[in-house]
Amino acid sequence: MGKEAKSIEVLGNLLKCQVCGHDQFWHRETLMNTAGASFLGFDWANKAADNYVCDQCGYVHWFLSK
Template sequence: MATKKESKPRFVKGHQLECQVCKNDTFWERETLMNTPGMTLFGIEWANKRAQNYICDHCGYVHWFLE
């Protein structure tokens, strides 16, 4: 299980993020690999796209952002 990192306000394209569920404004951050069956089959999961996640420090809702 990943350890919880620093919780703080986060910004996306210049706008402060607010939780869609509880309206909290502090989040911790992680990066998620977007695995696909084809890449997994060939053992090249590392080549999949990555998503940035901001997890609400209050309710745990995960906000996903792709490049």
């Protein structure tokens, strides 16, 4: 994918893939689109979630800030 995979810590714990148990991930950010904001053209105002993609199997772990 062209991104550097690395270990990720979440709340003091090393993240392990829920599917394959691998511990190397690459990061991406995804907007959490809502129908109302999209309809009005305000997609930019939606919250973003952090995604950590397993470098071995591709499973995506989603984290939304509170």
